[in-house]
Amino acid sequence: MKLLPLSATVLLFSGGLLPREESLTYSPEPGLELTRTFDANAEYEIVFGMEIDGEELELGEQPDFTSEWNEHIVVTDEILEVEDGRPTDLRRTFDELSQTSTDSDGENEAERGMTSDFEDVTVRFLWDDDDEEYSVEFVDEDTELDADLLEWLHEDMDLRAILPGYEVEEGDSWEIDQAAYLPLMWPGGLLEFYPDDADGPAGEGNDRNQQTIDNLEATGTATFEEVREDDDGLRLAVLKVELSITTSTERTREEEDPEGNSVEVEVTEEIERELEGEILWDIEGGHLHSVALAGDSEWVQTESADVETPEGTREVSRLVTTSGDISYSVEIEVD
Secondary structure, three states, X not given: OOOOOHHHHHHHHOOOOOOOOEOOOOOOOOOOEEEEEEEEEEEEEEEEEEEEOOEEOOOOOOOOEEEEEEEEEEEEEEEEEEEOOEEEEEEEEEEEEEEEEEEEOOOOEEEEEEEOOOOOOEEEEEEEOOOOXXXXXXXXXXOOOOHHHHHHEOOOOOOHHHOOOOOEOOXXXXXXXXXXXXXXXXXXXXXXOEEOOOOOOOOOHHHHHHHHHHOOEXXXXXXXXXXXXXXXXXXXXXXXXXXXXXXXXXXXXXXXXXXXXXXXXXXXXXXXXXXXXEEEEEOOOOEEEEEEEEXXXXXXXXXXXXXXXXXXXXXXXXXXXXXXXXEEEEEEEEO
C-alpha cells in the first residue's frame, strides 16, 4: 500500500482537499457604518397598439419611440445593534436620491428629473420582537415630512433573503423568491419620487407601487460558485443568481369621451423580468458587498373602456408595450 506523504495527509484532513463549508450570515459588528450606492438603468423600446373587442387594429408604421431610465440612491447606514441575523437598531441617512428619464420619438427628446423629499433625512429602524417588525421614526424631530410616509420604508438593503440559512459548499444551489428582489426594485422602500418641477408628490404613487410589491411573484436560484479574495484581502462569496419576476397593478380612472360623456377606464399593468448575474457577500464582515444583475424587462400597460358607437357598445383598449434591457448595480463601502 502506498502511503500519502505526511504533508498531504495533514492537508487532506485539515480541509485543504475537501470542500470547505462557509457560513453566509448577516453578522456585522455593531457600530459599523456602511455607505450603499444603488444604481438601476434601463433602455426601452415603446410600441403602441389598439384593440376593439379583443381584436388588434393595424396602426401602420410607428416612429421609433425609446426611453432611457436611471435611478441613483445613496444611503449611509449606522448599524447600532445586531441580533438573530438582523439589525435591531439602525440609523439610515438618505444621502442622494434621483431618477432621470429621456424619451425620444426618433427626432425629438424630452428629459425629466425626479426627486424625493427623503433626501438628507435620517431615520431610525428599531426591531420589535413582540410584533416581529420594525418601527421607524425620524431622528430629527423637526423633520417636516409627514410621519405617515415612514410606513413605506423598508429596512433590508443587504438582500438578506438571498442567504441560504445553512452552511454551504462551493457548487451548492438553493431556491430564492420575491423577497430577494425587493431591495433592488425599491431600495430603501417607497420614497415617493416626483418631478423636479413639481411642488411635491401627487400622493398616489405609493399606493400604486405597493401593488407591485403585493402582487410580486419571483422564482429563481442562487449558486455558491467560489470564494474570491479582493485587493483588500476580503473573502467574498460569489453567488450566481438567476431570477424570474412577474407583478401587476390595476386601477380605474374617469375621463371624457369625444362627446363629453364620463367614461370609466380600467388600467392594468403587467411586468415581467428575467435577471441573472453575481452577488458578492463579505463573509467575515457579514454583509452584502456588491451586486451586478442584468436582464430583459417587459411592461405592458392596457387602458380599456366601454365606448358607445353606432354599432353598439364596444370595448376599446389602448396598449403600451415597453420592452428592453435593465440592470442593477450595488456597491458598498465600509466607513
